[in-house]
Amino acid sequence: MTEKSWRHCPGCGAVVYGKRLARQLGVCPECGRHDRVPAAKRLEQLLDPGSSRLIDCVTDGGDPLRFQDTSAYPDRLAAARAATGLTDAVLCAHGTVHGHSLVVAAMDFRFLGGSLGTAVGEAITRAAEAALADRIPLLLVCASGGARMQEGVLSLMQMGKTSSALAQLDEAGVLTISLITDPTYGGVAASFATLADVLIAEPGARLGFAGPRVIRQTIGAQLPSDFQTAEFLLAHGIIDMIRPRAELRATLARLLAAAAGQATEEATSRVSPAVTDPELLPAPDPWELVRCAREPSRPTTSDYIELLLDGFDELHGDRLGDDCPSIVGGIGSLAGRPVVVIGHQKGHTPTELAARNFGMPSPSGYRKAARLARLAAKIGIPVLTLIDTPGAHPGITAEERGQAVAIAESIRLFSALPVPVVAVVIGEGGSGGALALGVADRVYSFAGAYYSVISPEGCAAILWDDRCAAPHAAAALGLTARDLLSRGVVDGVLPEPAGGTGNDHEAAAAVVRDAVVAALDELAPLPPAELVARRRTRWRAYGSDRVLSTVEG
CATH class of the missing domain: 3.90.226.10 (2-enoyl-CoA Hydratase; Chain A, domain 1)
Known part of the structure; x- marks a missing residue:
């Protein structure tokens, strides 16, 4: 659907002109629903114009199990690559936000549901290594349905691999920020997505280990209407904050400035008023x-x-x-x-x-x-x-x-x-x-x-x-x-x-x-x-x- 066409909001049913929706960064002007954003568009929205430099960090994970369900795994990969123009479900880049340097790894849900396979795990790890090498913050933009089942236990191992990479950033004192977008589930939620120093979520974004359907089918529980949403997670102490898409760049800039030890104004000395006698x-x-x-x-x-x-x-x-x-x-x-x-x-x-x-x-x-x-x-x-x-x-x-x-x-x-x-x-x-x-x-x-x-x-x-x-x-x-x-x-x-x-x-x-x-x-x-x-x-x-x-x- 082109930018000039009219769009139907799945949240409230409103019909919104495509150009207006684009100006709103994919947020419905009527109900505030946040559309999913492709990885390349996400980099464009977050980074300073002209600052993005892609990192060549996505490899071809191959087909280790020769997996086939209703389609062969190589065929699914080929179809996803043709539809998205991506090699796999993440794009990594160096860039700046209000002049503050960082590395960004942005996931793309369009590519096999943003599933965590060996190529994605390798890309996240290389992004962390790039942030470590330059001693600059790492931003993870997360969107995933979970592990990539077609790669079996090798997909599971990516949880440990990426978590270890973030541990190295902890040891080096490098700030990590996770932007939770809708949806973020399974192996991504239970590894790098929730290990960052600061967890920011877009309004309504869902995050959890097991999805609602799995929970209902497994234990038969009735779930709250807001279950696993950003608002639910904030109330339960899981995330740090919720930020609308239009406020993300400013929020990131403040956090990056603090991590760099950079003042927002010229520091001035004071004479203490404290009485010491x-x-x-x-x-x-x-x-x-x-x-x-x-x-x-x-x-x-x-x-x-x-x-x-x-x-x-x-x-x-x-x-x-x-x-x-x-x-x-x-x-x-x-x-x-x-x-x-x-x-x-x-x-x-x-x-x-x-x-x-x-x-x-x-x-x-x-x-x-x-x-x-x-x-x-x-x-x-x-x-x-x-x-x-x-x-x-x-x-x-x-x-x-x-x-x-x-x-x-x-x-x-x-x-x-x-x-x-x-x-x-x-x-x-x-x-x-x-x-x-x-x-x-x-x-x-x-x-x-x-x-x-x-x-x-x-x-x-x-x-x-x-x-x-x-x-x-x-x-x-x-x-x-x-x-x-x-x-x-x-x-x-x-x-x-x-x-x-x-x-x-x-x-x-x-x-x-x-x-x-x-x-x-x-x-x-x-x-x-x-x-x-x-x-x-x-x-x-x-x-x-x-x-x-x-x-x-």
């Missing part, structure tokens, strides 16, 4: 301070992200089946420096607070945080954590899913990250739920925030046998910013705007920006091994006879 701080009433820290008007992590960062892309999910709403994180640019930001998320209204579980993370939240921290370490960019939680979620499901293990693993991971880590207590710093994001090179607290081994109410219930004794417990716990600074738990205390951070979000964000940028200016030049050694020395000192002030020097 506890004698310069007032001695507030501890219970009133706790109430201040819980004030719903205080900026949340999402508020700070909006005020602090440029070009932020939130990354979702623990890749294990859940996306905890109590922790948010992603990649953005802070005063010209790419960073990963991770923080507890509450809300301002009762509805928002309930939706975010009052900022009490489940194990999946900490596993999401750990995944994002590992990504920061891989591509070599700093981490900023924003702490605001009464504590990790106490519940049966959380315990069943390993709450203690998730917190412990997060603490261990942050202690060994080879990149600068700055933590800011913006509200409540409750127990191990807070510490899971608090193992850092620099730790700051707002003057109106608190950090404690347990909530005052919990302490009162256990030691006083009376929750009403919470004010007494607050006074006994040494949880004020002044207390924290005098004991070396925090490196500095951030002053609050008149009336508290909830009274002026922009002023509060400016204080955080200046303190964090000043800290990163000091930390960024340090070699990774020295960063880790200093961080471990810092944490080794707590409770010993060592003087914390010597840790930084």
Whole structure:
């Protein structure tokens, strides 16, 4: 069908002029349905004009089994090649996106359903090797019905081959991105498609190991109407984001810039506003301070992200089946420096607070945080954590899913990250739920925030046998910013705007920006091994006879 002809949308039934559909990048202007895109057209849509250079990486896998069903396998290959003009189901190319270099391997579903055979496995592997050789990111555009059965177990082996190639990119610190298009199933879904650092899906794209028909026929299950769609996968923590086709290039450009360590603006130095002498701080009433820290008007992590960062892309999910709403994180640019930001998320209204579980993370939240921290370490960019939680979620499901293990693993991971880590207590710093994001090179607290081994109410219930004794417990716990600074738990205390951070979000964000940028200016030049050694020395000192002030020097 030519571009000038009228097209019938399979999604909504609308009749759309072909040229208009082409201008929309194959997206129906009526219902937003994303058409399948040939590999060559996909390269054209994603890469800068004139930048694409094809990589000769598709080989002829032959006919190892002399396979024949209703047609001989060589005949099927010949027909697919004649219909598509491709040698096999993938095209690989060097190119740029907004000037950022990368290697792209784009699959084409028209070629035998984008099935994974030896030629496709070889092409994906060579693309990964090309990205490794040049130390530039790899983008995988995935579309597949699964393994190529006509090649038998050799097709199965391509899952291991391609996965091994991506492992090498992990070891080398090369960013990998997977663009999930409709459909992506079977051996491709269970190998390179889901092993990338960032998983982006087009709206409505389906991804899974077993297809719905196989599941229904095998176990007789009734499936949800949105089963295995991008929207379903996002809600279940499997993918990072959904992006309409028109937004893909901009999203890729931001991720590629972060991986290259390239700023979106000229970085500027800041003078830290943090108070480092506890004698310069007032001695507030501890219970009133706790109430201040819980004030719903205080900026949340999402508020700070909006005020602090440029070009932020939130990354979702623990890749294990859940996306905890109590922790948010992603990649953005802070005063010209790419960073990963991770923080507890509450809300301002009762509805928002309930939706975010009052900022009490489940194990999946900490596993999401750990995944994002590992990504920061891989591509070599700093981490900023924003702490605001009464504590990790106490519940049966959380315990069943390993709450203690998730917190412990997060603490261990942050202690060994080879990149600068700055933590800011913006509200409540409750127990191990807070510490899971608090193992850092620099730790700051707002003057109106608190950090404690347990909530005052919990302490009162256990030691006083009376929750009403919470004010007494607050006074006994040494949880004020002044207390924290005098004991070396925090490196500095951030002053609050008149009336508290909830009274002026922009002023509060400016204080955080200046303190964090000043800290990163000091930390960024340090070699990774020295960063880790200093961080471990810092944490080794707590409770010993060592003087914390010597840790930084």
